[in-house]
Amino acid sequence: MVDLKDKDYVAIVQCHIVKERCSGYNCERAFNKRLGGFSAYPGDKAYRTLYLTCGGCCGRAVQRKLSNLTRRIKKQEGIEKDRIVVQLASCLTKDNFHSSPCPHLDYLKSLIVKLGLDICEDSYIDEKSEKRRKAGLYSAGN
Ligand code: SF4
């Protein structure tokens, strides 16, 4: 379990394909209001945030992007990896009306773990989609 009180910096990774037509506003709002996948973040703590995409299938660019972040942030501000958490947006982690979860999710996670960064899952959670997921309406064939 990641202790979010010990984190100062949140890198939110979103699906590159989905971001071709999504501004990411719902993710930003969910974080700002501590909703959905961000509900465990203390509301009274000010976090720094960075929104980035996986770079496209198969998501390999995540390693380069996050490695660039950890190097630069350490050099310029002395922020160590243990103060950073990577939050995988719901467009990677969940089934919804416009797409299935990322087929490379485990691979992406393995790249992030290899960098020594903690991972949390989910961001904006749409109520209607959550109901449909619970009812199994996104399973194969539906
Ligand atoms: S989770 Fe939703 S709002 Fe956030 S980037 Fe993905 S599609 Fe956009």
Ligand code: SF4
């Ligand atoms: S690797 Fe996954 S998250 Fe990245 S573009 Fe492909 S489907 Fe989206």
